Amino acid sequence: xxxxxxxxxxxxxxxxxxxxxxxLDRDAVRLxxxxxTEVSHHGFAELxxxxxAGDLLIVNTSPTLAAAVDxxxxxxxxxxxxxxxxxxxxxxxxxxxxxxxxTTRARAGGPAxxxxxxxxxxxxxxxxPLTGRSPRLWWGRVSEPGGRVPEADFRGPEADVLRLxxxxxxxxxxxYTERDQPLSAYQTVFALPAADGAGSAEMPSAARPFTARLxxxxxxxxxxxxxxxxHTGVASAEAHEPPYPERFAVPETSARLINAARAGDGRVxxxxxxxxxxxxxxxxxxxxxxxxxxxxxxxxTPERGVRAVDGLLTGLHEPEASHLLMxxxxxxxxxxxxxxxxALRGRYLWHEFGDxxxxxxxxxxxxxxCASNCx
Numbered sequence: 298x299x300x301x302x303x304x305x306x307x308x309x310x311x312x313x314x315x316x317x318x319x320x321l322d323r324d325a326v327r328l329x330x331x332x333x334t335e336v337s338h339h340g341f342a343e344l345x346x347x348x349x350a351g352d353l354l355i356v357n358t359s360p361t362l363a364a365a366v367d368x369x370x371x372x373x374x375x376x377x378x379x380x381x382x383x384x385x386x387x388x389x390x391x392x393x394x395x396x397x398x399x400t401t402r403a404r405a406g407g408p409a410x411x412x413x414x415x416x417x418x419x420x421x422x423x424x425x426p427l428t429g430r431s432p433r434l435w436w437g438r439v440s441e442p443g444g445r446v447p448e449a450d451f452r453g454p455e456a457d458v459l460r461l462x463x464x465x466x467x468x469x470x471x472x473y474t475e476r477d478q479p480l481s482a483y484q485t486v487f488a489l490p491a492a493d494g495a496g497s498a499e500m501p502s503a504a505r506p507f508t509a510r511l512x513x514x515x516x517x518x519x520x521x522x523x524x525x526x527x528h529t530g531v532a533s534a535e536a537h538e539p540p541y542p543e544r545f546a547v548p549e550t551s552a553r554l555i556n557a558a559r560a561g562d563g564r565v566x567x568x569x570x571x572x573x574x575x576x577x578x579x580x581x582x583x584x585x586x587x588x589x590x591x592x593x594x595x596x597x598t599p600e601r602g603v604r605a606v607d608g609l610l611t612g613l614h615e616p617e618a619s620h621l622l623m624x625x626x627x628x629x630x631x632x633x634x635x636x637x638x639x640a641l642r643g644r645y646l647w648h649e650f651g652d653x654x655x656x657x658x659x660x661x662x663x664x665x666x667c668a669s670n671c672x
Contacts, residue, residue, distance in 0.1 A: 309473035310651035333659030350519025351563035363466030502649035503569030523551035546590035547579035566608035
């Protein structure tokens, strides 16, 4: 990404699109379309006319959790962002300071043994950093009143963190937004409840502008949908780190749909970077998508390339964001630079309530993006 690009603060989307004027719906956002280095400007409601019969949209069905909870360390007020549940029942968490404006600011993580008091007598003890790269996220273990540790399978009444989030949690919110929003504002039309209560700490926001009416129009157009799941963790507004391991699932039916689209004339377009990470984690070096699930540590870069995805529908990312490497893997750096220059000139809005960017191939479907796609 061109380092000279800087996003002015006034281009942050402060409220959802439907709150910006009477009679507006979620699809009342702008759509920047890139085909190679050619750029055009549209409304999101025009999406059905930009796709064609046989195209396939990969959508993430992960619901968003009310993952922010107030707590205290000693006498100091803090906010805990619950990010990802580990297989051993611990949670990856980020502890942040209230900023006095209803949102939070980053703080140093740890040290090990720090106890955070949470509502209802729940205790969170920080044990170790999530990775050696950054002290921001820590593994923490939650105990209930009386010192009981919840069971790791979360099937019984010991599902203490999920109860805690349900009773006392709110959606994670950063300082560029104007006010708190209900959890429903952070759910996409594709979100499905998970049997174990799992979900995303932060909304898979590329799909937010979709409405039931728009989905029906796309289906009438002959566009198909392949659902996948990736439970995204806390990204944090200040730290542009590579994504850490996250839970994902690509079902057999979706794998077949993607392979069929690739075998025909359809373009495979991922809705969001989370959908790219999920489907590319299930794609072999031969380009065939197979049913898969579990944890993925895949980081999609231009060097690695993409194997199953032809295009991408995504929000607008900060120039420092690691997600931009994934965009470059799909379209190339020149296309992304040109698109972002156009977005800034056109005063597009950034972040989860902002405008969106549709990246389509400029040539025939399935033309390889780089030599590494074959390896």
